[in-house]
Amino acid sequence: MDGSVMVTGGAGYIGSHAVLALLDAGYRVVVIDNLVTGFDWAVDRRADFVPMAVEDPGVARVIAAHDVRAILHFAGSVVVPESVADPLKYYRNNTAASRSLIETAVAGGVRHFIFSSTAATYGIPETVPVAEGDPTVPINPYGMSKLMTEAMLRDVAAAHSMNFAALRYFNVAGADPDGRAGQSTAGATHLIKVAVEAALGKRASVGVFGTDFATPDGTGVRDYIHVTDLAAAHVHALEKLVAAPTESHILNAGYGKGFSVLQVLDAVDRVTNRTIARVIQGRRAGDPDALIADNAAILRTLPWRPRHDDLDGIVRDALAWERQLAERGL
Template identity: 65%
Template structure:
């Protein structure tokens, strides 16, 4: 890929888990970055000192207009939203409001300001429970929970908006994001997080007494759910490359999977944490949770063919070790997180 002219980027949800890693990846690559985050699940400490933080809501049209004018924004990376699948089943209207309605407001503000490039944090939950070993972008999108639907609706709005207004976009469908910045600059910091590797690391560092395993009767080799775990820093790197791709070919929009193409079961993940710590996490078997599928593994052929993406951390033990490194550092930046739950 040729040298791309860098432009100012606004990162929504840039104080959160994935967004903060994208901010670091952009900064490390020399881009000008600003953040909008309401800090409902994000953290001020995750924002680098030299990155402007606008505390507010992505549906605030006046605030967005001011940011675009002050920063000269030419691209948006949109991470802000709600992400807990079981919660989306319990509170569907909250998810459609936060993920879909507010994304529509963000798009409207971008169109009004003439922002030409938009990268969207989508999800493999758009596929639902596909009856295939690995999921391609052409696999039917039939979500089985409101979270997946809220993201798929946003993808459709982006597609229609791009066609009507000369914007191009990239929707990246994440599989299971895990790990933390290798330099321990940021990581998953949310109290009560539901990500398996985060939960396991909390148990391994004494913050939880055990790990609940939800569902042991799936049609998988060991009966527990199988997922494709991708290191958050590899995912952040994919966003930067996707932005370069949009700028290089402004008439092209993209929808691509982000995963490694390898699945691990819940028990295999817990074994990896045990292996890394040379200790054993207590496991408690529970019934399945609503809205979860048995297995979800990516076919990453398209992103590898489209972008010069070369993952650096595609190893479960490396992902776990970086997550554990951040979990131990978290006691410094969030002392209240060191308490046992």
């Protein structure tokens, strides 16, 4: 592909890994990020970096100056409970900001758009594993804000010369195996991040929210995908969009297998050779018993194949990054 790729939110957790994957594949990359939750030091120095929000009018100038032909859009707010408490923030940061970015992209002649969507678009699925054609009934503003953006992209692709891929992420975890990037957000709520923090003494314990789910051990089951595999999926999706410019895709990004909360904590105990304190708490409203991807469509559509689908390996990479943060005093 001629020109460059713009990555929004490229100073954040998943975005910074996508930047690495693109650069390693030989793409020219420009990152925009307002650094509200991201870190400028997380952007690989091979990429150009512009501190800017996606709804800033200056994005049009960045697209023109860098000859942007494709956008990978990660910028947005991602904490589900916060979205319930402050829904307008999520409709502003996710839906309205995405609308502004898409409009700027169309005006700037951008031909390909990859969107960071979520399994939260399904709400509480009727069947597990859940497939792309299953009902999308979000139960929180976060999931709805993402689903609304998917709808905008479908409509825009039908009306303009732009195709898109929306990847519905399941539970993203781990860190770059080479130690170049990882999850650095303070106060993160992701289970594996929280657990490795506890293993290193950054937290006193890990909360287990509910032990009465309809699962083998009573705790919630989730599909954990290594962030490096997820980043690779974005590169493959971009290649697919470029090769078939009239086709768009909505694809689950997961491994098609799940682990319970207790299984994850057992893995952290195993990898760290210590026992994390577990505090049993009540179930959180809206938590499904299990959320596992039917990933047949992504395996059929893209040449993507998981390379890091080992729970202990995911934990080891997350732990190595957490130790690196501790050495930096972060």
